[in-house]
Amino acid sequence: MLALIVDDDEIALAMLEHTLKRSGFEVITASNGREALETLRQHPVRLVISDWDMPGMTGLELCRAVRSGEFEQYIYFVLLTSHRRNDEIVQGLAAGADDFIVKPFHPPELILRVRAGERILGLETRDVTIFALARLAESRDTDTGEHLERVQKYCGCLARYLYQQGMFQVEIDREFIHLIQQTSPLHDIGKVGIPDAILLKPGRFTPEEFDVMKRHTKIGADTLQAALDKYPGAKFLRMARDIALTHHEKFDGTGYPQGLAGKDIPLCGRIVAVADVYDALTTKRVYKDAFPHEQAVQMIGEQAGRHFDPQIVDAFLVCSEAFREINLTQRPEAVLSTYETTHRAVMV
Template sequence: METVLIIDDSGINLRTAKEALDDYYNVVTANSCKMALRYLEKHTPDIILLDIQMPEVDGFETLKAIRSLPQTEDTPIIFLTAQDNVADEIHGLELGAVDYIHKPLQPQIMRMRIRTQLDLAHYQDHLEEIIMQKTEQVARVETALVASLNDLLEIRDGMTGSHVRRTAKYFEILLNALDKAHTFPDAITPDYKVRLLRGAPLHDLGKVGISDNTLLKPSRLSPEEMEFMRQHSTFGGQALTHAVEIVGEDSFLSDARDMAYYHHEKWDGSGYPKGLAGEDIPLSARILAVADVYDALTSQRSYKDAFSHEKAVSILLDEDGTSFDPRIMQVFRQITDEFAQAKASFSSEAKA
């Protein structure tokens, strides 16, 4: 049975309301703000009826106190009033009341107004649950889509697929560290992190547009082949731009597009494909660039041996302020051990 809390300093009003509601609800009464708050410390009613004109603490202040409690911040509150004051009603609604019931109390009207607000609250709870379920479903679909695209990329080129997974992990480590250090507090929000972590694995999507002769070549690329290989960032960026045009800029795909396009840009403007410099490079791409180069340096290729963790870190730090954002590198310096641990775990998986 739903619980109705009635707060009124008048014993007569409390009895009248309780008699009208007892057959329909579990009714709890309180004759003051203090008594009500004491009850609310341990219980959460489904709806609250609150008198405005009370001694010591009036209904408006009592409403504020109730709304300050986490468990009742969304509980429907209906004001009880003997006054016919429009300004007071507006004030109460602005504070968060959902309705007014005028005295003297009419049992049938009171029950109908309570039922209406309870039904609205239940509907809103159900709607929020549906929205949450749909949001989680969309997130799962997005994750599955990214995984499928990476699987296709790995079928085409196993080396790129492994690189994507490792780079995504290094990226996550660095992103979390930047968040913890409050390096970019206005940019790195919880939602932004989710979007970036979902989109980072798509940064090399454009390599599907590179011919097998170039992508799978077992030896070092010629200058012409290297120039063609560099087009993968443009191919990926363009493909994801088309996706964004369909779903809109508020999708994680807009961040994936930025990372695909610009993760080879350099802080000093000497990168590609646009030659962007400094903060003109999207933050997501500036972070990803560090993770991407670290993995490239510590990975074996047919034409080169893998650098050690220490050597790779040294090379990256030498590029502080040249290839990489100095603020990002300041945080990277502090978490190189975490990169080493992640690298070791990947090595263990490869041997297993």
């Protein structure tokens, strides 16, 4: 995340810059409010740490200028100040400050407060992006919403079980569980780039048509990568990109689009693969009936080490009754879902 530090004291400016850079932030500096305002107009800054007392334009005046409506994206604003009276704090909040750090600052406290601002900005970016992209997917397929909800719950169920069992400890923590539940609905976002004649075809694909359908993985990943380029610190975009690109890879290396195998496939992609195929097998469509839950479980079990990561399959088998419950309670009466066109030449 790009941070702007504003202070007319060169020593304080250098200390702030050093502290933030050590914690991985990209930093630009300004020595007064007017210079800072011009910098904000030229660079995609999301976080400002500004001294309150500066000649020309104070930090308070800079904060008011930032909140004036000129900037499209929200900028998290921290005032660095020796002002501690209640009326001064109220004055700062009224100007639009998000937080205060009292001089002389304590570096660990500074980083903790800045990280809190980073989380808030991340929530804003994440929620807006996921909502917009999920709605985009629904615009191509009116049944996609129910499919996305089920896959989201399946992924959460698997990730929680793996976490509770202490599996994939380097990768799975509570944040991973939260992120995979949030981002798994974007796995097929690339369908928006597939022609209707193929996406909505009510039968099996020809080899040529299936080659076109395969492109949805790359289209989705490229779309999310473009957003990630703009917000490189957004972990949810990174996971969403990995899921979109790799949820059709197979553990034995025979999947697409890259032919990745084993642990080269991101864990999030390996989890979504199981959830997505289970929902495919248990959904009715024009060219096949829905498989019973028991048969779907058996088919996925038989693909351990081939289509799926054996450890994920083991977790799925333990969680299969939870999958059955989700499948029963999250399924509308409608019988045809076009989302599954992506699986017609895979397992069914």
